[in-house]
Amino acid sequence: AQKVIQVWSTTSRQEGEKLTLDCSYKTSQVLYHLFWYKHLLSGEMVLLIRQMPSTIAIERSGRYSVVFQKSRKSISLVISTLQPDDSGKYFCALWEPNSAGNKLTFGIGTRVLVRP
Amino acid sequence: GALVYQYPRRTICKSGTSMRMECQAVGFQATSVAWYRQSPQKTFELIALSTVNSAIKYEQNFTQEKFPISHPNLSFSSMTVLNAYLEDRGLYLCGATTGDERLFFGHGTKLSVL
Structure with missing residues (x-):
């Protein structure tokens, strides 16, 4: 079962819009x-x-913020006033301590395309 | 600042041969190094976690016999893909940490197998 879930594999927005990328996790x-x-x-x-x-x-300073809902095990990344440079693939990751060391598990990633 | 240099950036090897990739931490002490693989259309999977002065911990589906790792000091780690085949192609990423929760990543090594 996936520990880190990013529902959208691809999304596109217009320059200047706000984008919210959702991520839920299990731990x-x-x-x-x-x-x-x-x-x-x-x-x-x-x-x-x-x-x-x-x-x-x-x-990274800039237009990033999160909506963190711990009880729902959800963390969304919010990018305001999108710019073409914001295009790329965004990964949510969960870090869990364990006896073998720190383990970082990635979601599948969401590819973002910002249209000028 | 903390930087991680990973090389080579790209490599092509013939099926059945081996290739080695290296990771150099600059500006901090890499107490732990994690090696990840991103296969085509997949996310980053953890191969193994190496901590200096501790045994290397391999994830399920990855073995030392296939992906031997060396982590001799606090600034260097290498991993070899032995007997590479088509299913081994992908982007290999090393992430190094000082011991807090942040991983500083290299640029990755893209492996193609002919």
Whole structure:
């Protein structure tokens, strides 16, 4: 069963619009973290947001925010005022501590196309 | 800042041969290195997690015999894909961490198998 679920594999929006990317997750851990990454065509994996149990770190300043609903195990990435440069693939990831070390599990990713 | 250099960026190997990829952490101490594979049309799957001075932990469906990993110090890790076949093609990504929850990723190694 998937631990990190991103429902939309592809989506497109017009420049200037707001985009919300949904992600839900499954975990029995108490101390877990959630991440949003953007995977660029160059291969670079850029960390955007780190959501900790009670605080959030915006790793890349800009137009990113999250809607975190812990009781529903849901975290959505919101990108406001879309620009063509926002096109790319966005991954939600769940970090869980375990005896073997930190484990990061990725969702399937959502490809975003921003039309000028 | 913390950077991870991964090389080669792209490689093509003949079916049945092996290839090695390397990951270099700059600006921080990589206490743990995770190796991921993204097969075509799939997400990133964890292959193994390597922590300095600990045994390397392989995920189900991945073995040391197929993907041997070396993590000799806090700045370097390498992984070899032995006897590569078509199902091994994809993007391999290394992620290094200082011990907090952030992983700093390399640019990936794209493996094609002929």
